[in-house]
Amino acid sequence: MKQTPKEKIKFLKEVLGTRYPEPRSELLFESPFQLLIATILAAQATDRQVNIITRELFRAAPDAKSLSLLEPESILKLVRSINYCNNKAKNIRSVSIILTEQYAGKVPETREELEKLPGVGRKTANVVLAAAFHQPVMPVDTHVHRVSNRLGLCHTSKVEETEAALIAIIPEPWVVDFHHYLLLHGRYTCKAKKPDCPTCPLATICPSTGKTTS
């Protein structure tokens, strides 16, 4: 069963949406600022953790200025239950101050500016650019990278090349959801060490099925 990358994407869209929970896009799109903060907090954390924390956090401080005015201890208390809470509390406070003082409280719309913010790397920047500003960029983490290569959507060890390959074949409105679903798929099924091919809904189109590759 040979399929073009675009045909595979269409198949993924149909199948993965029924296997994994839907992304909480209504929260993510409340404002670019809240998306940015939630994405910073999301590193090495779960959706559930982030949803719980951000609900409280954004009730206390819905925008950059109000977050910048909170005491550091108050912010730490709000994010204490998440991993790397000390770093993240410090980072989101610094980010809110920088945005307030240098960007009139708004989120910059270039990757160069975003990556200068503490706690924001390439992946987080791309999430914001794609989800909040609808720019044609693809967020790629270790899961998306690994799964994409196994599926034959790309053949590279370089994240930048995976980004380029994916953005070329994924319909723009589905980029953010694609990232969400492939991340979950990589986490729970297409695992790094023991991929669960027997229960994988993509096995029929996946050239790596049955191969215990890396």
Added chain:
DNA sequence: AACTCGGGGCA
């Protein structure tokens, strides 16, 4: 390239 941060999820 290797190491750190560090609570949670999962086997």
Added chain:
DNA sequence: TGCCCAGAGTT
């Protein structure tokens, strides 16, 4: 219980 990270920053 123990292992492995939904990254980013530092060395």
